[in-house]
Amino acid sequence: MDPAVAAGSGATPWPAESARPVLPVYSVEDRVRRRRAQSLFARIFMILLDVTMINLAFVAAYLLRFSVFRGVDLSNGFVDEPYSSFYTLEIIVTAGLLITFSLRGLYRLRTASSWAKQFWIIASATTAAFAIFTALDYVLRSTDLGIDAQSRAVVIFTWAAVILFVSLARLFVVSTLVFLYRRGFFLTKLLVVGSGRLGKLTMQQIAASPRLGYRVIGFVEEQETPLADFGRFKALGHIWELDQVIRSTRVAQVIVALPSHDHQAILHTANVCERAGADYKLVPDMYELSLSRINVDTIEGIPLIGLRRDTVNQFQMRIKRLLDILIASGVLLLGSPIWLLVALAIKLDSPGPILFSQQRIGLRGEPFGFLKFRSMRVDAEEVLDKLRTSAAERNLFKQKNDPRRTRVGRLIRPFSIDEIPQLINVLRGEMSLIGPRPLPVVESTNYDDWEKGRFEMMPGLTGLWQVRGRSDIKFDEMILMDLYYIENWSLKLDLQIILQTIPAVLLRRGAY
Secondary structure, three states: OOEEEEOOOOOOEEEEEHHOOOOOOOOOOHHHHHHHHHHHHHHHHHHHHHHHHHHOOOOOHHHHHHHHHOOOOOOOOOOOOHHHHHHHHHHHHHHHHHHHHHHHHOOOOOOOOHHHHHHHHHHHHHHHHHHHHHHHHHHHOOOOOOHHHHHHHHEEEEEEHHHHHHHHHHHHHHHHHHHHHHOOOOOOEEEEEEOOOOHHHHHHHHHHHHHEEEEEEEEOOOOOOOOOOEOOOEEEEHHHHHHHHHHOOOOOOEEOOOOOOOOHHHHHHHHHHHHHHHHEEOOOOHHHHOOEEEEEEOOOOOOEEEEOOOOHHHHHHHHHHHHHHHHHHHHHOOOHHHHHHHHHHHHOOOOOOOEEEEEEOHHHHEEEEEEEEOOOOOOOOOHHHHHHHOOOOOOOOOOOOOOEEEEHHHHOOOEEEEEEEOHHHHHHHOOOOOOOEEEHHHHHOOOOOOOHHHOOOOEEEEOOHHOHHHHOOOOOHHHHHHHHHOOOOOOOHHHOOOHHHHHHHHHHOOOO
């Protein structure tokens, strides 16, 4: 294939038009029409659901006012009001809330969007709508259009009930969709354009969030190099074959993760997606710099993007260290009877020390003595070279049914009990509970310069790649996950990893 000369240095080469394959007849209009119909159906369904919940909330507010608080005098003399007298008010409240929800963008969100985000929109929009309603009522109070004290009580109860009912209904919908997504139903096929670090990070983040409802079918290589898969992600073709890839896979969503300087490739990709009937979104190149470091401002309508110099919150780091000490001490003390039994079992099972120590690379590239309960024979390191195969990826070695394991090792390794002594490393200040996993010195000798960014944070017992597959994750993916963690670190992210570690350990995902 004879590439045409591309504009600009480093731009992606493109083949001549005559070299491109002839594609089969393809009904783009039908696909676009079908997706728009599905989107419209989902939006109508959510609007009808909200209408139902708002009216149920109004009924609940009415019953609460005239049943639970029946004996409470709110209007200088109690008077029973039939529900029919509130029909007009109910219609006004329903219409006003739907308009407010729409203006706040609630119906532009994906149905399975974060429930917390949807709750915030519902709560803030409902409060704003009722604040406007209260202000209008105050202005009209002396006229026939104003409402009486009985109705005002119903309005107050309706405000709280709407937030509760609509939010719970949305939670049910989101939970149901996430349940189905995790089991492979109704997933949207997604293709990533770009094989650089930006594209790899994008694939990892999307694949790690099944609640989004996407299935990453693979990626398209932007360079004129031989195709090579990236771990579990398949290379489906080169960028000049994008049209054919989209049509053959019937992909519905394309994520463009190309370097910002490659304008020709970005524009070409957008045009191909439009012709092939696939939706597309662009990932800004600044994503590689970590969104947590980006500061956005405007001057007279001109958007400006800068980078904050203080990339690490020292106060949060001190809290992280304090939590490390407290949690490590608590686990060691409270679980001491179990750890003593494990130590005794190791001693009785096979000859050798109870603890295994190995030199690993820590913060700023400093080596330290990494501790584990011994789960292998004493000559495990000596026979390691014999077990390595040509298929082993770089210097990372993991093997299912490793013959070096002892009988006790086969029991404690799947549940990561052998990792408990690393809490001593935590108390020493050599490790943290959460962080990049420390690798043996020999496995870190072939790092590229950018991969050495893993050493900028204290290593941890668990991290992103542990909760996303552990030994099933390939070496290159592991490096990118660790770098993503470092660049986007926060106490909130640590909490999420801790909560995800518990089911990962109990279900023994990727543990061997």
